[in-house]
Amino acid sequence: MVSMDMITKTFPGVKALDEVKLDLYPGQVTALVGENGAGKSTTVKILTGIYQPNGGTIRIDDAPVSFASPNDAAKAGITAIHQETVLFDELSVAENIYIGHAPRTRFGLIDTAEMHRSAAKLLTDIGAPFSSHTQLRDLGIANKHLVAIARALSVDARVVIMDEPTAALSHKEIEELYELVETLKSQGKAILFISHKFDEIFRIADRYTVFRDGAFVGDGRINDISEGDLVTMMVGRSVDQIFPQSTHDVGDEVLKIVGYEHPTEFADINFTLKKGEILGFYGLVGAGRSEFMQALFGITKPSKGVCQVNGDIKVIRSPADAVSNGIVYVPEDRGKQGAIIGLPIFQNITLPSLGKTSRSGFLKLAEEFKLAREYSQRLDLRAASLDQDVGNLSGGNQQKVVIAKWLATQPQVIILDEPTKGIDIGSKAAVHEFMSELAAQGLSVIMVSSEIPEIIGMSDRVIVMRDGRIAAELTKDELSPETLVRHAAGITSDGAAA
């Protein structure tokens, strides 16, 4: 019904999609499989008219179409249900379903009665257990998904895109979603299903398409392929990134975590970290890695658990405590949690080190500039001046400022949360090189990353997390893309999982 052929999409400096193809069939579920950065989201954005491709054709029923805007895609009957679907908490369910295309009376006003009548019918069709008058904010996440689906049906969609629809759902809710997918299939809709969970893919998909690094790898019927082959298609890659050779020695134990537990996010976290070691944390989005790191850094409080630094038990209640114990955190959300936009570069760098650059609480600007100069040179920062607002820097250079800020405190443990996410290749290589330099100097590094090459290329040891728990701990010799994906996704069929 819908086919994308030779679709290419480039962004400045990056080829996000390179001549990919994707076919969707009526009454069938096609699973789009690939790692982070494989080009899945870009594909969805092209199909829904948010991005325009640089090349290739999209056909609907064999007629070529082009979408200049999301509106065009909606008119063509393509609709998407995102991980966090945009809905309006303060409006009723019916208003949410019909916002933008509500039935009108002959005076041009919204025909509320008609709107609720048709909304009620849609809700019955999908078996939703709530009325069209319910306020959206009173619904749970699963029921909000139902509203989004009802909205998709209200525009008479022929193609429904589901982007990780089960990420936030409970088991029971997932079952209900599967039933709904079956209903949609029986109505002849073509469904594009994006998921990282293999059990899910094999449960409901009819066909699969695999992308890797923005390129098409293969497609076919799900019954004709095993989980193992699908994993190989997903991660089997040409070695195109060179990582610095690690020459550093691993020393004594610096950090020991025993029994860290959080009421909802993670449980039973135990590990040790040695001097000069790079410890990778791999897992799917939502596995609880960032949540654990933020607890370690004192942002959130674990309900249980002991943290030992150099053998002494330390209680970390706030980031200030963590910093004074030599633990620092470079967050994933650079703009909000990392850089302080509005303050100049040098003030960003010296912020946690003010105790050192000042005398009895009074600032000494000369000392601050000296420190900022030293670390901006070490990190090869590109900026017009140190007095410039950090907000005017590129993502890669902002990341350098955040790392410089922490290195200036001379920490023992540095936690890097997705350190190269969204930065260009050049800065990426610089960050990698720097990371191994730091380890060589005896700093212990924890690197949270969802990029398999980065994890394998950089880590001395890797902890894989799944559903808030440690699923596996792998030494450098045991690392392979297949094992990582297996442990992260919880595949046990081939007997490879512990």
Added chain:
Amino acid sequence: MTDATQTRHVPDRLNSRAARIFKSWEALLLAVAIAIFVINSFASPYFLSAWNLSDATFNFTEKAMIAFAMALLIISGEIDLSVASIIALASTAMGLALQYGAGTSELVIIGLTVGVLCGAFNGFFVTVLGLPSIVVTIGTMSLFRGISFIILGDDAFRGYPASFSWFGQGYIYWVFTVEMLLFVIIAIIYGVLLHKTNFGRAVYAIGNNPTGALFSGIRVQRVKFILFLLTGLMSGIAAVCLTSRLGSTRPSIATGMELEVVTMVVLGGVNILGGSGTIPGVVIAAFVMGLVTFGLGLLNVPGIVMSIFIGLLLIGVIALPRLWAMAAARRKT
């Protein structure tokens, strides 16, 4: 390795100190202050008299004391609208203590203590319970003054000791009042605190990005709590000065002063959304507001009309740079 990856030297600053000062908001405000001074001296023959000018400072000294603490609070992204009500409550407490025979030093201690306690009350709700400061302090604005009304009703406390009147009516030397001296000392203290200490840097960091500040190891809630305490303390000092100057306490004392304080802070170039602003800016803004009200007073303009001028001045001074930029952009195209 290509040429571009070699370590490059990033200069400390691009603009010279003189250029930064010249382009600043404070420079514009200073020009406005001088213009008002010149206009006033032509408009009224009584303006250029040392004693008249000295009297004029009472228009702003008490408000400015609070405005300095308020400036830090607003830069950090919070606000305290209860300051005038804190004055009422502190003044009432002093009047009550007077009935039990408190002397001047006890009165001052009581006034300042009540101020600090009120600040702690606000700070508790904002930093411990995480409530928005604008809501909390609108609530305490009614609460604090309400207590005053319950205690005093239509009455007034009078009969403050002669030595107590030194704060609001005393002179240090010639035309220079005690309040002027306090104003200068407090301005210097807050200027140093905001611009020259680690604490001040933390205030800017919090105002620009509270999450980022927390993630940088700053104890955000503690800093904010201290700022509420300081604002309460300054309201207590203002209460001592005002009560001393008026010589009596009524529950309606300092009504509406919170908005004049906020106006002064915003006129001084402090971003109402937090993150930027300076103490010199607030000092100049204090003079601007003092000069305008005094000048209009000399011309026998009634109080209501005066508030119209203050409102227009605020909007005008804030809109001016924006209009300037729009005109410049239009000329280029």
